[in-house]
Amino acid sequence: MSDFWDFIQHLFNPRWIFLYFGNAALFILLAIVFAETGFFIGFFLPGDSLLFTAGIFGEDLCKNFYNVPFFIIILIVAFFAILGNIQGYWLGYKSGELLYRKKDSFFFKKKHLILAKLFYNKYKSTALIMSRFLPLFRTFAPIVAGAIRMNFKKFMIYNVIGAIAWTYSIMLAGHYLDKSFPELKNHLEWIVLLIVFITTLPVIIKLKKSKKKKLLI
Incomplete structure (x- = not known):
């Protein structure tokens, strides 16, 4: 069990994934990208930081995948991101109403689903790009x-x-920044933390705003 939790902790260290798995790192990346949007438990996976790190280690990925x-x-990677969203769409299509009645657990919080619906209602179809x-x-x-039965062709676009x-x-940001500043690899942990902060800050602000609205109501 301790080995399992050690592995889960390492998933949040993108550098470890690329250094430890070597030739299989690309497949780990694809699995995480798919799971992050394909299943509601994927919200805790490090998608942004992992993609950025993949850009930094881009040459290694190319060498390990037939050059x-x-x-x-x-x-x-984009193809698997598309597949993940399709899986998420059908998950919502088949069991959307059940998810709204599902009890909270460690991997599932109904407030996250409701917040995403508010986000979707505000930005409509473009929410799929912004999100x-x-x-x-x-x-x-x-x-x-x-869950709201969005037209599938429109969804796919x-x-x-x-x-x-x-x-x-x-x-590409990770790839070209590494080309310009090769020493980035030596400070990767700080860069990952910065990416996590930048990408989660809007979510935190949105959550706080929604809490304030509830209190006012």
Whole structure:
């Protein structure tokens, strides 16, 4: 059991994933990207920091995967991000109403689902693009889209745009920053913390605002 929890803790250290798994690191990355949007328990997974780190270790990923160009690696990651959203959509489509009646647990908080629905109601279909860059909403936005029976073709358009924008922007940022500043690898932990802070700050602000509204009501 202790080995399992050690592994879970290491998942939050993207550098460890790429250094420890070597040739299999890409498959771990793809599994996490898929699970983060494909299942409601995926909200705690380190998607943004992992993509950024993947950009830094882009050359290694290419070498370990038949020496394909880096943009192909990003395209593969984007494809799995699209698949994850499709899984989330059908999860919401098939069991959306049940999720709203589901009791809170360690992996599931109904308030997160409700917050994502409010976010979706405010930004409509574009929420599927914006949510890619916000950890909590990234997980629940496709579930909400499925629960409200959003047109699937329309969902797929925003799904594809969001996935490509998310993966290419973050992975290329890591890739080219590493080219310009190779010493980034020596300070990766601080960079990951900064990314986590930047991406979660809007979520924290949104949660606080929603709490204040409840108190006023």
